[in-house]
Amino acid sequence: MSVMRHASVPGPAQPGLEGYRPVQTIPATQRVLDSGDLFTAGREVLIQHAEEFYRLRLTRKGKLILTK
Known part of the structure; x- marks a missing residue:
């Protein structure tokens, strides 16, 4: 699975990540x-x-x- 950054909810307090949080992307064919x-x-x-x-x-x- 890949991880991408999404600008919506503040994420952890790490330099350069203000305003971003990691989001897991799930392929459309993957059953959850x-x-x-x-x-x-x-x-x-x-x-x-x-x-x-x-x-x-x-x-x-x-x-x-x-x-x-």
Whole structure:
């Protein structure tokens, strides 16, 4: 993913970046899923990939952990 600067919301206090904040651009063909939609029923979801199952967990600190 590329990062570009967008002049709208003040960003971090770094020299030369006044008035700018980093913005992630997402290709139009990329599907975006909101993590809030994934964890509506709890803090863990199972993902099946081919014949394998993976567990995606949401930690107390809001981090994501993917395990096989």
